[in-house]
Amino acid sequence: MLRDSEKQAPLPAIGMRAVRTRTIKEEDIVDFAEVSGDHNPLHLDHHYAAQTPFGGRIVHGFLTASIISAVLGMELPGPGSIYLGQTLKFLAPVRIGDTVTVSVEVIALREEKRIVTLRTDVVNQDGTMVLTGEATVKC
Numbered sequence: 001m002l003r004d005s006e007k008q009a010p011l012p013a014i015g016m017r018a019v020r021t022r023t024i025k026e027e028d029i030v031d032f033a034e035v036s037g038d039h040n041p042l043h044l045d046h047h048y049a050a051q052t053p054f055g056g057r058i059v060h061g062f063l064t065a066s067i068i069s070a071v072l073g074m075e076l077p078g079p080g081s082i083y084l085g086q087t088l089k090f091l092a093p094v095r096i097g098d099t100v101t102v103s104v105e106v107i108a109l110r111e112e113k114r115i116v117t118l119r120t121d122v123v124n125q126d127g128t129m130v131l132t133g134e135a136t137v138k139c
Helices: 026-036 046-050 061-074
Strands: 017-023 082-090 099-110 115-123 129-138
Touching: 017 061, 026 061, 061 082, 061 099, 061 115, 061 129, 099 129
Parallel strands: none
Antiparallel strands: 017 099, 082 129, 099 115, 115 129
């Protein structure tokens, strides 16, 4: 018999959603470059980035994607969930100062294995979809 501290939280229902919004700042990019080791000048050097098809610096794609991880780990399914996989399609650049909104929605459940599949979308302040994908987590 499980003690109260060992009981599993109920699985989320199909259609449940969670949302988180964040404005990306200069220091976020610098900190992410330091932590990840990704010092690509596209993210850090204005003069270099100005010569690229983007015409200026852009945010690391995985910095944007990491906000999905925050939603999954803290909100839906929430603390204790284990990331099993994630597909990502980067659709548009995120720039310094952009406000991105991450939304996750439960789209499938494997109740016997406690595995949840979620659609993961990120839009910017203009409503442009910048990233989409699916996450699989174990609860």
